[in-house]
Amino acid sequence: MPEQPGSSPTTYNPGGRQDDALENTVTCRFPARPTLHLQRDAQISSDALQTLLGPLHTGSVTTAPRLRRRNMEYLPQEIHNEIGALFADLSESWRSVPRSGPAARRHTLATISRPWQEAIERQTFRQLRLKSTDLDGFEKIVRGSRRRYLGTILYTIILPEYDTDARGRFEREPDRRANDEVFTKALSDLFGILKTWDDEIAGKEHPYCIRLEIEAIYSPSDDQNLNAGLRVPGRVTSLEPVEPGNEGDVAHRDLQDRRFQYSYLALLRPEELPIVTSLVAFTTRATKRPLAPKTAIDIAAKLPNLRKGSWFMSDTERRYPVLRRSQRHELANSIRDSLPGATSLRTLEVCMRQELLWNHAWHPADLTSSDTASDTLCGAIREATGSLKALTNLTITGCLDQSLFWPSPTAHLPEPFWQNLECLDLQFDMTTPSRGWYFKARTPAEHIDAPAALGSDSLLPPGYGQSEEEDMVAALQYSDSENQRRSGDSMCLFRWVPDETTIMPLIEAFGRACAQMPALRIASLTTTIQVPLQVHQWRSVPVRSPWGVSYAAPRAEFSRQWQLDPAFRENIHQRRIFWDVKDWLPGSHLRRVMSEIGRDRHGDELVEKHVDFWAAVMKPRELARFRCSYW
16 A cells, blocks of 8 residues: 555564664563653644643653653543554654654554553554564564554565575576475465464454555565676666676676566465455555566465555566466466455456557557467456455556456446446556557658567566576677667657547447446546657757546546646536547447446436647646756
């Protein structure tokens, strides 16, 4: 789960000194005459706090037990909790806080009395940063009422270190297997601890409600620099081939993070992962070591009370499409097997976005299965989530096609799906899963033919199936510039307008699906395209712009980002359709399909608008930025 402004997690660090920072968890003791050291310039914006702690706001004051009892002992616990929350607001804001101020000493307040201990521990333990190497200490310290305070675990998984020789070659199957084992153990151990907590209160207390986020995954060796003694940058930004006979260059060959760019961490033996009922939200981020797309689904299958899933999945591989295709098919199978059982799921966010493709002459790979022209992954998402009655918010980002919304263009209405969905946000790439594009050149003369095939679609990346000698040669011959060329990263822009043969079936399927969702309030189908920005009389540059169509029910409000355009704030009491499609005009059939959304529930009245969010909001900002950089 992303961190919200005004909150900053507490780091669990059993070996740290108590005075290091407020991140350290401390063991609370109760001296007869506790001492607080608060700076004179500390500003606590609360009259209640000033009144209650006024006698303490001197340079260094020892509080007498009688004074402490008179001021604090007879206050309800709720008052202590409110005061403790004020210290949390200071220390957990995004602004830097002096380490010697009261916020940085928050944990020392827990030593005053039992009520203070509870008030401060509510803040200290509500969000913990935890490393997989610290699980033993975590289990010992987070006990009793502290478990009830725990709201979020930001989990970092530490992978094994590797030697210097390994830095000059790509990871092979033994390396990936060893990392998978450590990754699996890190999750199993954490889930084992949480399951023990669940078992201890089963049938006695209300279950815990904990959010888990896999915040980082790395090996301590990843950031080491083999060539540090040669005074080269920490990361070589452009790696070029070396000749096998050049012993000096071979000895100092360091692929750095490129050595694991084709490796994806998987959960081994997922059926053995303990079931945890206390986890209600599960998030994965874009981490240094990427997860296999199916890994998040395998973990979620062990969370019967999961209410929110927010999963980032790497789907960026273009040079070796066989690897990408295999991972998408594995993900589709996991979704079909696991997600139908997520009966408590309310919010699902799946981000499979790849980088915006700037080479419009690139020939995309075929990601579909051999026996069907539609994308198995899109169909699996619709089938697995369509009957989830608790699901109200769905966000999907990635390479998508119309099978996400409808079985086929000619099919009649299947069994109703997504019947309780209120917010639907779909963000699709410019390419289709079946080798196509959703956009084309303005005229045939502007089209640029795709280059000749640069390799077989069945070619595997280094570290997969080749001998150790072949992998070593591949590591020595690896070139960033060549890899970018073979991955379509060069710039060649000419696709400015929608290709109606591919875009119209997508929008029609979207409209038909939304029309059978009775609870729908907000829905959008958007992508990102390149548009030319005229920054000078003789110069234009390509910039990103949104493109798509959106629907809003009466009294439904768009996010604050979209409301920067006044058009999205108008006619709020009516059904609204927004076409942000530049100079393209949708046909009458497509407009009629979209107008059916919400009609049965809200009536015939409809406001249909053509808008340009880029021109209204983004263009002025881009112009200002370029002019500032120019002058």
